[in-house]
Amino acid sequence: MSSVTIANLPRITRDELAQRLRTPSPSSIAIIDVRDSDHVGGHIRSSMHVPSSSLDFKIPELIRTLEDKETVVFHCALSQQRGPSAALRYIRERDRILRVERKSWGQKVVVLDGGFVKWQEKYGEDKNLTEAYQKDLWEYGY
Template sequence: MTSITIATLPRMTREVLSNILLSSNASKVAIIDVRDSDHVGGHIFSSTWIPSTTLEAHIPELIRTLKDKEQVVFHCALSQQRGPSAALKYARERASVLGFEEGAKQKVYVLDGGFLRWQEKYGTDERLTKAYEKDIWLEY
């Protein structure tokens, strides 16, 4: 077991993530969206949707396919439960498979405020958000 905990997982702000996505460093980051049925209404550009209910089965594949990414950012709707839990599972499994030192070379983050906060600022920005449906988010 590693010393990675929910409390030690760093948060990434929406501003930092948007700056990365709009920069030449966009290819160095992976965004994993672990919302379930609440995935409707839009998603962050270039994100990969893996519902939290299926994440466990996808972690080995993620470790392989994301091996060259410098940063991996997990999020759900609010990034209070599913996003942090998914990030923790991924980080621990990566450290277990690759060894703690090698696993730590990739930074794993949780998107602060999740998609709810993201869409408030970037929902209508088509460079950053895809398939956005503002009406779905008006009630939030």
């Protein structure tokens, strides 16, 4: 069983993620946005929207789809509950499958520190990093 817990899940800052997305090969990273009805006002370019409410039955598909990714980033609005929970569920199911299949990956799973709320404060209006951004929805905070 994995020794990763909510408390010790690795984090990535918004600046580190932005830098990774600006590299010539951003395809080695996958971003999973687990916001539910609060998935409004924009999203990180190239992110996959997988609402936390549907995550349980989507995880096996995600594991297969993301097998070739070096890094998988999970986030929600603040990355305090849904994002870390989703990352932990992904890690546990991935590790279970790998044990059964006797495989190993070097994939790193991280959580976006501060979630989309912090992301949009700095990168919301950057069209290279954020899509469908609606500044007026964020004007007065989350």
